[in-house]
Amino acid sequence: MISKADPLRVLHEVFGYDRFRGAQEAIVRHVVEGGDALVLMPTGGGKSLCYQVPALCLDGLTLVVSPLVALMRDQVEALRQLGVEAAALHSGVPLAERRLLERRLDQGDLRLLYVAPERFQADGFLDRLERWRPVLFAIDEAHCVSQWGHDFRPDYLALSVLHQRFPEVPRIALTATADRRTEREIVQRLDLGQGRVFRASFDRPNIHLSVTIKDNPKRQLLEMIRTRHQGQSGIVYCQSRAKVDDLAAWLSAQGVAATAYHAGLDADERSRRQDRFLAEDGLVMVATIAFGMGIDKPDVRFVAHVDLPKSFEAYYQEIGRAGRDGDPAHAWMAYGMDDVARTFAQIRNGEGDDDKKRSDRHKLASLLGYAETARCRRQVLLSYFGEELAQPCGNCDVCMVPVEDYDGTEHAQMALSTIFRTGQRFGAGHVIDVLVGNRTERVAQLHHDELSVFGVGRALTAARWRSILRQLAALQLVVVDVDGHGGLQLSETVRPVLKGERRIALRVDPTRAKARSDRPRDDHPLSGGEQETFAALRRWRMSEARAQGVPPYVIFHDATLAAIARTRPRSLRQLAEIPGVGATKLERYGDGVLAALEESA
Structure with missing residues (x-):
């Protein structure tokens, strides 16, 4: 029987947070109770916690499949900063270090092991994995299993063996990039048909x-x-x-x-x-x-x-x-x-x-x-x-x-007619020259200045026509580069537009002056004094990071430093209340943070 710790207690003591976000708690409890899951959650939504917390609730080894060494390295270092025994096993690990790592796994010293998907093709790996008795499998970047996706990794196809070889071990697959077609393919190829699908909002409002x-x-x-x-x-x-x-x-x-x-x-x-x-x-x-x-x-x-x-x-x-x-x-x-x-x-x-x-x-x-x-x-x-x-x-x-938009049906008809009458084999530049009546050497050589559409669009600038052609491509009325030379052709859907049976709404590109007034929103501004404190905390963090040879953010995220700058805790007890300050980090860095605050006062 696998012993289980309370997820909220793990979240607070190890990671320094008092509550889960969104669907995290439901996902964590489902996995801890032995259920399979597919998690669709945007980057920055907290996917890692969805398997890291269960890994620390269950008594045994969690195996995490990750496609890149850099990602493994960052995750492992971040966990070690939290006091968690974690390691990565990949082709870049020297033989001596790999043997030491395998001895630690034999002894049950590790809680999380990150591996690349190709590791499952290595001779004897699955046999060793049986010896290590995993309690959870986490498959990160699960969209890599989709042959329709932009990040397809053939080695991911072999991961269906996990359910065949370890049918009692729960699996959690996670991705931030999956439309419904890719989602169905992940479920099929990883044999997650009996699992639960958790769909968090894809919105990143920040x-x-x-x-x-x-x-x-x-x-x-x-x-x-x-x-x-x-x-x-x-x-x-x-x-x-x-x-x-x-x-x-x-x-x-x-x-x-x-x-x-x-x-x-x-x-x-x-x-x-x-x-x-x-x-x-x-x-x-x-x-x-x-x-x-x-x-x-x-x-x-x-x-x-x-x-x-x-x-x-x-x-x-x-x-x-x-x-x-x-x-x-x-x-x-x-x-x-x-x-x-x-x-x-x-x-x-x-x-x-x-x-x-x-x-x-x-x-x-x-x-x-x-x-x-x-x-x-x-x-x-x-x-x-x-x-x-x-x-x-x-x-x-x-x-x-x-953005200003308008009924651009007439302009669309002009552009589509010009593409047709010039032979559906020229790029945007030539089509625009004909529309605005620009009698270039090429236009004259091809006798396109004799066409009925020559100059029909001279009331608009070339820039406006370029915008209209882009929009017609976006509407799939114009197909680009069919012949390999940037030529424009009409799609099969243009007839209703040319006959006036379908209306087309077009936009007017904002001027550069208007575009400059577009500014990102800042929902968490710091005051002048808080900015100075925040800068001092970042300098302290950089000094710590250089001393350890780790990225600064694995010590504390900017969001945690900003919260410290706003509240200016005066004691370790007050510092422990800041989100992101868990027990290990409080013990390791608490005095240094308080000293940095004192110096910046």
Whole structure:
């Protein structure tokens, strides 16, 4: 019989919190009582506690499947700071250390063991696992099992063996990125049909959402950082390695602390740069999606995309790396027509059968619809994941700077007719030249200045027509890059529009002056004196982190330091009341915190 501790007692004594958030308590109690579960919860929603608390309630070993070494390392270090015996087993662990670790497992000295999914393919591992007698399996980033997902990992498919080999051991699968199709696939492939599905809200209300149209994206990014996130940690995503290197160097030349990360760097250099990002305050990481899962840094204040992501799921997961501590954060994206053409081309040239590519095009169109919406962005985002937000959020650019929309049916007809009459094989630039009556050498050479549509749209600027073409692509009336050269073609759904049987609403892009008035909301401001105390506490934390060689946030999150700065506890007893200060951290750091407060007085 497995002994069980009380989850609330574990939460308070080990993690320093008096209550669970949302569905956490129901999940924890279900798992402690032996039930299987699939947990769908946004990044920053507290997924880790959903298996870490049960692991400490049950008397035995919990095995955690995690896809990245960096994620394992962060989780293990954070648990050790709490006084929990935890370790990671992966290909990077030296043989001598691995043998020592296995001896500790044989002796029952560990409570949590993190392993990579490929470990289950190793000879003898399952036999050793039987010897260690696990009491719980946690499968993190469970969407990696989906062959339709953007992070598919074939090794995850082997995890169904857990239920076959250990039918009495409960399993909890967790993910922050799953639409209903992916959810069904996780349940099927991990054999969780008898388990309970917990769906938390996908909403991250602390993240301010904003999208801007590309117009010198380097300068736009720099302006956003300088005016809103000066001296704060952030991640900037680019599509190519060359652009990552160029942008990181350019930001550094402009006085922004920045470094680059992509798969073209050797493993040691990538590790050094990731460690620097985790350890430093105020560093901007410019990266491809190679810098992805496993980034557990809680105080990332912004995530920026200077290129369009491949899907809504990818976008949602990437912006979820901002504001994991619950404090205000910012998801900023710049995109343009070239992004649309490039991303459609990537899908066309990518792997997968016609069904997979059709699904990818649908996901991209949904992301374009989000980018071009005149509605509250959060309502559009949550709707994609099957969740409805009754009222506009008040914390996105569209809510804060309302977008003008109008009946654009006539303009849509002009654009669609021009695409058709020019042969459905030219890119946006040429189509716009014909619309506005710009008699370029190419237009004249092709005799497109003799078409009935030549100059039909001269009442609008080229920029407005570019916006309209983007929106028609988002509405799936225009298909981009069908022939591999950025050409525009009409979809099968245009006939009702051309015949006037379907009305089209279009938006007017905000001016740069209006866009600048969009500001992220700050729900937890600190006063001047509190800011000074907070800064002093961060300096103390950095000194402790450097002495131990660990990231600062595994000592205390910014949210905990901010709470200390506001309340200024005068004793260890008062400090113990601060959320995030558990028994081990109180004993280890309490005197140091009080001394830092005394010095900052």
